[in-house]
Amino acid sequence: MSTETKEKYEKYYVPEQSPWPIVGAIGLFLLAFGGGNFIQQTTGKYGNEGSWGWLIFLVGLSIILYMMWSWWRDTVRESMGGLYSSQMDRSFRQGMLWFITSEVMFFAAFFGGLFYARTMVMPWLGGEGNNAMTHALLWPEFIPSWPMVETPAGDTTTAMGAFGLPAINTAILLTSSWTLTIAHHALIKGNRNTLINYTVITALLGVIFLCLQAYEYYEAYHHMGLTLGSGIYGSTFFMLTGFHGLHVTIGTIFLIVLSIRCASGHFKPENHFAFEAGAWYWHFVDVVWLFLFIFVYIL
Structure with missing residues (x-):
């Protein structure tokens, strides 16, 4: 093969x-298995057999963190070593797009569960349509209204209001998208100081969001009686906000790593897909929160 022919082919x-x-x-298996067992224990539905679930959860979480650290380390070394080509860059972009698509489907399934419970199950339990006998036999006193703050067992809870910590957290996430966009534009223009400062600010906003959500959960459990065992309202509330909080945690770790890499001078205006991937993920997390704020807290 001639030199001219070889130059046509990209490495x-x-x-x-x-x-x-x-x-x-x-x-991930240990994380899910331990988390499920821990939830079984905290809801108190099946005794205290799951008292060891949190240990398995922590082991799984530790393995995930170790895997993320090691995998990112290897990828950074390969990238900084000049091993990647534009073909590899396209592969990364396609992989990230498919990953975010799978995340969209993940949350769509949970939102679908929420809508099914609210628009179909609640009316059925209330005797709508041909379900009068179901209403009479299962729960004659039930009045279909959302949020459902009383369980069939007679336990009551308090609905989480929208215009308190949730509204503050919404403002924080919207602000974080703005600061991250500023950082991205600074990277493209080669403004290193602005890039570093606004990436760090975005990571700090993610940490603040998580701290406020942890405080919200504390208030829910200790002062509002809103727990995972609080009927379908409690389970859907913690399922949706909890999984979103997990994604914010992952995104915040991503942003912290990006902050360190920005300070180390790893990114260039013409080569910075790792930063773009983090930005895509963070904007996705922000959009999901807007849907959560509307459909879980307001409506």
Whole structure:
């Protein structure tokens, strides 16, 4: 093959076999298994057999954090070593797009569960349509209204208001999208100081959001009687906001890593997909929160 012909072909880097996918799969399994067992214990539905669930959850979380650290470390080394080509860049972009698409489907399933409970199950329990006998046999005193603050067992709870901590957290996330956009434009223009400062600010806003959400959960459990065991309202509330909080945690870790890499001079205006991937993920998390704020807190 002539030199001219070779120059037509673009190099393509094939990474070595990696242990991190299987390590991550094990960590996710332990995370889900331990978390489910811990929830079983905290709801008090099946006794205290799940008292060891939190230990398995922590082991799974530790494995996930170790996997993320190691995988990102390897990827950064490969990128800084000049091993990647534009073909590899396109592969990363396609992979990130498909990952965010899967996350959209993930949250769509949970929002679908919320809408099903509110628009179909509640009216059925109230005797709507041909379900008068269902209403009479299962819960004659039930009046269909959302949020459902009374369980069939007679336990009552308090609905979480929208215009307190949730509204503040909404403002924080909207602000964080703005600061991250400023940082991205600064990166494109080669303004390193603005890039570093606004990326750090965005990460700090993520930490503040998580702290306020933790305080919201504390208030819900200790002063409002709103728990995972508070009927369908409590379970959907913590399921949606909890999974979103997990994604904010991942995104905040992502932003902290990006802040360190920005300070280390890893990104250039013409080569910074890792930063773009973090920005895509963070904006996605912000959009999900807007839907949560509207459909879980306001409506």
